C-alpha cells in the first residue's frame with residue numbers, strides 16, 4: 001500500500017449569529033442562534049516560496065458588499081492581528097478562504113461579532129497557535145469592545161458576560177485605537193509593520209452560560225434596511241437615572257433564570273424583557289418599534305413569551321413556544337404599516353458555539 005502526503009489540508013470554521021441584550025441585558029447578555037458564518041479554509045501542505053496573499057471568496061448574504069483584499073476584509077484583518085501578535089508578520093502562502101454567510105449585515109444579529117470570532121479562529125488556525133478559548137476571547141474583545149455578541153458566538157448558548165476591571169497599564173493596552181489594532185495597510189507600506197501590535201491583557205472577558213428551556217424558540221424579524229451598530233450606540237445617553245438602572249437590574253436578575261425554567265412562564269418573562277437603557281433611545285431609528293414592543297403580549301398572542309430589539313436593531317426578537325407564524329405576521333404587519341418590508345425566520349438556540357474541524 002502506498003501512502004502519499006496530501007497536497008493541502010482543509011478546515012471548516014463555523015460561527016453562529018447572535019442576538020444581544022435580550023431586553024434589559026444591554027452589553028451583557030447574548031444568545032447564539034441557528035444561522036451562521038462559515039469558512040472553508042484550504043492550507044497547502046508544501047506552499048511555494050513565492051509570497052502570495054490569501055484568496056478570499058464569498059457566497060451568501062451581503063457577499064457583494066465585502067472587500068476581498070485581505071488587508072481590507074474584517075476576517076483577515078483580525079486573523080492578521082492575531083498572527084502579528086505572535087510574531088508572524090504575514091499570512092502563510094497559498095491559503096484560500098471560502099466564506100458562506102447567512103447573517104445579514106447591520107441588522108442586529110451579530111454579523112460583525114461573528115466575523116471577528118471567525119477572524120480570531122482563522123488566525124489561530126493559520127499560525128498553529130492553539131490558543132485557549134479565554135485567550136481567543138481576549139483577542140476578539142480588542143476588536144469588538146462590548147462582550148455580549150462575541151462571547152455568545154464563541155461559547156454558544158445563552159450567555160452573560162462582563163469585562164474585568166483592568167489595571168492602569170492593562171487599560172492603556174486595551175484602549176489602543178482600533179486603527180492600531182487592525183491597520184489596513186500592507187506590510188511594506190507602514191513604518192510600524194515589523195513591530196508586534198498591542199497584545200490584549202489576559203482574561204479581559206468573564207462569562208457564564210445560563211440554562212435555556214428547550215421549548216423556547218426565537219423569531220427574528222429583520223427589516224430590509226441596515227442600521228450600523230455604531231450609529232445605534234451613538235444615540236444612547238452617557239448617564240442614566242437610578243430609577244432606570246434599577247428597572248433594568250431587577251428584570252435582568254429575574255430573566256436569566258426565568259428563561260431556563262420549563263415550562264416557561266410568559267407572565268414572568270414578558271415583563272422581565274422590559275428595558276429602559278437602550279430601546280427607548282433607539283425608537284427614533286426604527287419605525288414601528290414602540291408599537292411592536294407594546295401591542296403584542298402573551299394575552300393577545302398566546303405562545304409569545306417576550307419581545308425586544310435584537311442587539312442594536314433593527315431586527316426584532318420574539319421568544320415564543322408556539323404560534324410562531326401569527327406572532328411573526330403581526331410584527332410584519334406593524335412594520336408594513338410604517339412602510340418597512342421585512343424577512344423573518346424561526347431560529348433555535350445554538351448550544352455548540354463556534355467550531356473548527358478538519359474536513
Ligand SMILES: Nc1ncnc2c1ncn2[C@@H]1O[C@H](COP(=O)(O)OP(=O)(O)O)[C@@H](O)[C@H]1O
Nearest residue numbers: 074105106107108109110111112113115228229
Ligand atoms: N462576514 C463578514 N465579512 C466581512 N465583514 C463583515 C462580515 N460580517 C459583517 N461584516 C462587517 O460588519 C458590518 C456590520 O456590523 P454592525 O454594524 O456591527 O452590524 P451587525 O449588527 O450586523 O453586527 C458590515 O457592514 C461589514 O462591514
Ligand SMILES: N[C@@H](CCOP(=O)(O)O)C(=O)O
Nearest residue numbers: 020027108109110229311312
Ligand atoms: N450591546 C450591543 C449589541 C450590538 O449588537 P449588534 O448585533 O447590533 O452588533 C448594542 O446594543 O449596541
